Amino acid sequence: MNRALLSASDRWDSTSSVRSNPNTYDLNLAANSASSKTWHLSGYSGILSLPLFADLSEDDINYVMGLQLLEFVTKQARFEIECVNKVAQDLAFGNYTYVISDEFKLDALKIYTDEGYHSYFTKKLANQIIAHFKLPEHEISSVVNIHFSKISQIGSQFDKKYSYLSDLAIVFVAENQIVADISSEMKSVVHEPIVSMFKDHLVDEVFHAKYFAELLPILWGQMTDYEQTVLGINICESMIVLGKPRTDIYYVSLAKLGFAEEVIRDAIDLKYNNDEWNRVRLKDRMKPTIDLLSSVGVFQHDLVKSTFQQKGLL
Ligand SMILES: [Fe+2]
Ligand SMILES: [Fe+2]
Numbered sequence: 001m002n003r004a005l006l007s008a009s010d011r012w013d014s015t016s017s018v019r020s021n022p023n024t025y026d027l028n029l030a031a032n033s034a035s036s037k038t039w040h041l042s043g044y045s046g047i048l049s050l051p052l053f054a055d056l057s058e059d060d061i062n063y064v065m066g067l068q069l070l071e072f073v074t075k076q077a078r079f080e081i082e083c084v085n086k087v088a089q090d091l092a093f094g095n096y097t098y099v100i101s102d103e104f105k106l107d108a109l110k111i112y113t114d115e116g117y118h119s120y121f122t123k124k125l126a127n128q129i130i131a132h133f134k135l136p137e138h139e140i141s142s143v144v145n146i147h148f149s150k151i152s153q154i155g156s157q158f159d160k161k162y163s164y165l166s167d168l169a170i171v172f173v174a175e176n177q178i179v180a181d182i183s184s185e186m187k188s189v190v191h192e193p194i195v196s197m198f199k200d201h202l203v204d205e206v207f208h209a210k211y212f213a214e215l216l217p218i219l220w221g222q223m224t225d226y227e228q229t230v231l232g233i234n235i236c237e238s239m240i241v242l243g244k245p246r247t248d249i250y251y252v253s254l255a256k257l258g259f260a261e262e263v264i265r266d267a268i269d270l271k272y273n274n275d276e277w278n279r280v281r282l283k284d285r286m287k288p289t290i291d292l293l294s295s296v297g298v299f300q301h302d303l304v305k306s307t308f309q310q311k312g313l314l
Pocket of ligand 1: 114115201205
């Protein structure tokens with residue numbers, strides 16, 4: 001274990017959110033009437049820059065951004081448990097054929113504990129937003145289900161016995177990206193309880209990112225050529241699923257504002273179906289993970305390298 005990971009792991013008892021943070025994560029939405037500054041997830045609401053939406057009221061803009069945040073935290077609450085903790089428990093209890101140290105196994109349980117707490121406070125936040133907008137919960141969960149069905153398709157071209165490499169791929173990408181994603185989101189959010197939720201999450205994710213960055217070469221070095229192919233291609237697919245803008249929520253938010261389904265579909269197509277969103281921004285956003293893969297030597301594998309090139313990620 002390198003020094004940076006070791007000290008992050010050693011500090012866990014005193015710095016992890018679950019061990020040290022008594023925050024109640026109450027949004028106080030009734031007390032502070034929500035304004036456009038409440039959510040301000042502008043980076044996630046790019047569609048609003050279209051002329052079609054130029055005349056929306058501040059309340060309407062607030063609603064669209066509020067639902068973007070709701071989609072983000074609802075997805076996150078599930079992802080922590082269903083994806084990250086699936087891998088964390090498999091690592092902790094030696095369910096892979098690869099050899100990892102006891103320190104790595106114990107640290108996987110620290111991550112498991114962190115993610116359980118993250119799931120709790122992000123779900124608590126989600127519930128408050130749902131209540132604030134008086135939105136039926138199934139409307140948001142059906143949108144989030146679409147995202148998880150895309151995740152479950154990763155690696156489906158390979159034999160089912162390699163599904164553990166799909167689990168590892170999505171978690172490697174997510175745990176590497178989340179630090180960059182949360183810090184860029186934090187820049188635009190101003191409502192204090194939401195900022196502190198993001199900050200607390202960030203502290204823990206810095207440790208997780210170090211852990212998975214150090215784990216990758218350990219596992220990669222023990223894999224057969226075929227396992228490397230499967231993991232590499234699954235990582236590429238994971239980047240596409242996690243890195244593209246999630247637009248399905250617009251069918252809920254904009255529909256509630258009175259826009260017809262075809263109008264919303266056309267607007268999404270106009271805004272996002274282009275090289276800028278499908279390649280340039282995706283590649284830019286995934287740069288920290290691409291750099292990690294490169295340093296581990298993943299692109300020395302020809303088939304993996306050519307897959308990334310075909311998708312425009314290299
Ligand atoms: Fe987390
Ligand atoms: Fe994490």
